[in-house]
Amino acid sequence: MRTSAVETAALFGLRPLHRQDLPVETKALAKFLIGKILVREDASGVLAGRIVETEAYPPGDDAAHHRSGRTRRNASLFLAHGHVYVYRAYGTAMMLNMSSEAEGVGGGVLIRAAEPMIGIDVMRTRRGIDDIHRLARGPGCLAQAFAIDFALDGSHYGAGNALWIGADESKPPRVARSVRIGITRDADKPLRYFVRGSRFVSGPAKLNAG
DNA sequence: TGAAAGATTCGCT
DNA sequence: GCGAATCTTTCAG
Secondary structure (H helix, E strand, O other), X not given: OOOOHHHHHHHOOOEEOOHHHOOOOHHHHHHHHOOOEEEEEEOOEEEEEEEEEEEEEOOOOOOOHHHXXXXXXXHHHHOOOOEEEEEEEOOOEEXXXXXXXXXXXXXXXXXXXXXXXXXXXHHHHHHOOOOHHHOOEOHHHHHHHOOXXXXXXXXXXXXXXXXXXXXXXXXXXXXXXXXOOOOOOOOOOOOEEEEOOOOOOOOOHHHHOO
């Protein structure tokens, strides 16, 4: 009998959050997710990491993928909050997002970096590197470590699924804000959230000085 | 049907 | 620290 992801996670003091526990507003959700735990269940077992960096792409944001309306590619951003949106940038890097608004409204949160907690050796193998600080630092790296692919697009975060969000009893981290990374439009909006002082956060040191 | 841009990463200097 | 690689999606003609 295989142990479920929820049972395994419980051994680490994690409890699953349900969609109704999550804020239905992009910026609030982006901040809420900092310090929560991303849990991934697949054929090789259970992976988990504490989210230390996110970016908000709220409705009306000129930098967001949903700015031109709903298309086949970005349809998941228009699902009710708590759904998975996966896409590929620059040909190689996969990005993991969570839809963040009501059904029919385009909005999403990009999960940029995490601190590995469970399944660290699996992540090391997938990434081909040893340094724990670099296993899930940067959206493309995080996606590779957690084996994110298009099959997850359109599913929702929830216990029993391939992806869900967990919480533990640790005290809330100190959340800082900065401008977002790697965009050209609306580049001056402070919609990036990260754990102040964490070595698991991506981006230039200048932004993280906070 | 073609062209341009993009929520990045990696390797080399 | 900087510049190239890479390919899918979207928009224009």
